[in-house]
Amino acid sequence: MNSILLIPIYEPSDKTVRFMKQLIATLPVPIVIVDDGSGSEYHDTFQQFVQEQHVHFLSYPINQGKGFALRYGMRYIEKHFPEKNGFVTADSDGQHTIQDITRALEKAQFIQSNQIILGIRSFSKEATPTKSYYGNRLTSQLFRFATKIKLEDTQTGLRVFATIQIPNLVAIKGNRFEYEMNVLLALKEFEWDLETFTIETIYENNNEQTHFRPIKDSLLVYFPFLRFLLSSLTSSFVDIGFFMLLSLVLGKAGEMIFLATLLARVTAGICNYYLNKQFVFSDEAPVQKSSWKYLVLFIAQLVISGVSVSALSTIFSSLLIIKLFVDLSLFFFSFQIQKYFIFNHTT
Structure with a gap:
């Protein structure tokens, strides 16, 4: 497969370990895993699923944020896998199914240099945790106001990029959750076309496992x-x-x-x-x-x-x-x- 998978992880739980083991066993593509400064106490936890030959494990000692981790992994991909046509970013908390990640990897094989493809969730008030439902609605409306682009899910972590886009992607500012919003806000600047495909919507235990800090990180997302x-x-x-x-x-x-x-x-x-x-x-x-x-x-x-x-x-x-x-x-x-x-x- 002419694509590669990038997953940032911070303080992996038992659920993360189970999901990553299944994902790594299922997907034959190179998988770049970035430990976003989880600390030495999580060393053994990571070792449970990063030993496979097609897994490339990167880490640094101090937590920097999701945006930093994504750019860190992108630079590695640019240096070691320049021949790959595209790459996929995904979350490690099980919000993205292996089937949807596989679909994204297939799209990455043929993505054009002026495209970005997002895996979009469908939100209903009844099935979505309150903070996620209203957070997505607010962000979606603000994003539409700023860009004239109607996008229901601006916070999705399942994204498909062309490898040739990495120099532009690593130049975009933001070390934490605001980085993914800044990428979307840069669509016009880099003249990238946005495409979407529908993925399964998964929220378990009221989305308690997420490291998204509702007040502080929301301010970062809305800061532009x-x-x-x-x-x-x-x-x-x-x-x-x-x-x-x-x-x-x-x-x-x-x-x-x-x-x-x-x-x-x-x-x-x-x-x-x-x-x-x-x-x-x-x-x-x-x-x-x-x-x-x-x-x-x-x-x-x-x-x-x-x-x-x-x-x-x-x-x-x-x-x-x-x-x-x-x-x-x-x-x-x-x-x-x-x-x-x-x-x-x-x-």
Whole structure:
């Protein structure tokens, strides 16, 4: 089979040992197992299932997180198995059946260099643990908002990649569970097509074995979205604060309101550009590559905001409410343009 399997493991349980023994006995493909710093007390546990000839066992002393472990294994695959067309990442807790992993390995044999294939679970409220059900729903909606891609299962660990994609994959940031979300957010940047296939949905013992930390790791998963929101809120506070100050100084005549909006937007725009470039999208390209695009968006928003606020001020008395309404409407438009046009390195 022209594919390889990569599995990160942290503190394997008896259930993990049973599953891995069965998996290794069933699959004849090379299997790269990464011990994500479980510690010396788990040495004998790993030795129960890593002795087979087609198993490649990697380890390091300190726990680094799933994202780190995946990249660690990818580098090994790139160095030792460059001839393999594709590889599969899977979890060790039994959430992926051997049959589904086998199907993924078959797909990896023929995956194209511009493809990513995900094994997608179907979620029902009755059959899914509460934290997993609502976590997946929230993440799915946020992901759709950010990328315009409808994906029911953004947290699946059963993924198929082309080996040639490894240099890009190891460059993606994130050491823990947020890494897998960051890979999906990079689809547009690397111009990768997303394909899916349905797999069995398995949650045993209310998913208690997972090492996913609901609060801390959820914040890491949602952090790419939160960064843009924080940047926008910061710029909005600058915009609104400066606008209200200028409106007090210049007065509330229609032309003065437009001027106050103009000056406030310029100040907030400069702030927002640098926050988004450095903090949100981590754009290392020269300023001149993105600044002119941002300027076009900035002018468009400036005109729309100024005209809208000025016009609505003749109907409604509260300038603050008018300003908030107009800018909230522009928020969604601005995110999409910046994500896919201004700070997209491939454009």
